Amino acid sequence: MFKRTTLFQAALLGLALCSVPKALAVQAFGNQYTPVAPVSAGQAQVVYYRAATMGAQNGAAHVYVDREFHTGLTPGGFTTFCVAPGMHTLGAYLNDAPHYNGKNTDVYSANLEGGKTYFLKAGEGVSSAPQAIKREDAEREMVGSRQQIQALSRASGVQACNYQAAPPAAAPFKDYALSGDVLFKFGKSGYSDISVQGRKAIRDLVSQLKTEHTALEHVEVIGHTDPFGSVSSNQALGLKRAQTVRRLLIDGGLQASTIEASSAGSSEPVSGSCSGSRAEQIACYAQDRRVVVRIDVRR
The missing domain is CATH 3.30.1330.60 (OmpA-like domain)
Structure with a gap:
């Protein structure tokens, strides 16, 4: 009886982990942000971040890629990922449980070009569109930001980035x-x-x-x-x-x-x-x- 109960409980736990994302209760951060390398022409890179500002709202902003959950951003967190070039929806929704608006609403869409890196800043509204930020401005604002690692991406379009070696510096x-x-x-x-x-x-x-x-x-x-x-x-x-x-x-x-x-x-x-x-x-x-x-x- 004990073994059967344990297996049943494990099955329930597995179902819970596969359900829609819940509001993130624990902050889990990785390394601090460092400038990202360029990617190959067959990919577009996205750096999605949430500023750690005085006006930041409590809770996590759930990031969806093509209407599929990717991660949750708490203030001062960022995520970096790659997708195939082309049209993508990249919404971020603050405390969107239980409706999970990102699964059926396109707050932000863009045609991402291969070989380019895009910096997006999550808004602080419930369903506000992210801001596209110039790299130098974004990286200035991201000083001290840490990688958000507490959730596994469920976005099927997200790829591991194929980073390219930086071109050698020109001889002086x-x-x-x-x-x-x-x-x-x-x-x-x-x-x-x-x-x-x-x-x-x-x-x-x-x-x-x-x-x-x-x-x-x-x-x-x-x-x-x-x-x-x-x-x-x-x-x-x-x-x-x-x-x-x-x-x-x-x-x-x-x-x-x-x-x-x-x-x-x-x-x-x-x-x-x-x-x-x-x-x-x-x-x-x-x-x-x-x-x-x-x-x-x-x-």
Whole structure:
């Protein structure tokens, strides 16, 4: 008899859990809000929140997605979810038991575009439409808000969000590399050591810089060497080559006050480990011998 009673009680409990949502008596919050990532073009993301203001009403605002219960928002709570792009109803109803207006009333509908994120603020009226809020304004108001986690969504249209990696930040500079072997003979660095091909390469670079950049407010010329020799001698050789290229850039019409010279020596190789005879190693390390003209694109 005891076992039968227990099973019967469990069945009644299961039916209760599957019934229409009741007013939420317990606040259950998760993590604080952090800016959400973008989603794929096959989804639209919604951040639905309820502000924790002095005028906030008691009780939960039940959120319905396409007339199906999703969650209940108490003041200071938010929910984030994704749906397929297209028309959706997204009502929020304050203390709507026992009528559960969201199941048969469309307070708010919108055509949600794929790849976009929408911020909706629940109203404080019994059946008021939510407000569409700009992201920067919503996130300012959501500082300290916590994720509402006390109810399982019953909205069949709600999907797990397919978040996309944020695009890499643009590099703050652009590099133009000049081959050291085109500019100088092996081991050379002076103004008179620049080859005919090297002078032409620098003239062509000056023309390119003037075409691609409307303003050249800061230019750094960096000399790089191969690993032959000591660290100090390579540092000095790299600097002399950078100073020579800087002089030629000025000869070409760039402002001297915007250009500085520096050396990386042999500390930033681009080749692998080379072996063989000295001549073979010199040829192998050729790509390390270079002068980089770096343009600061932030200015």
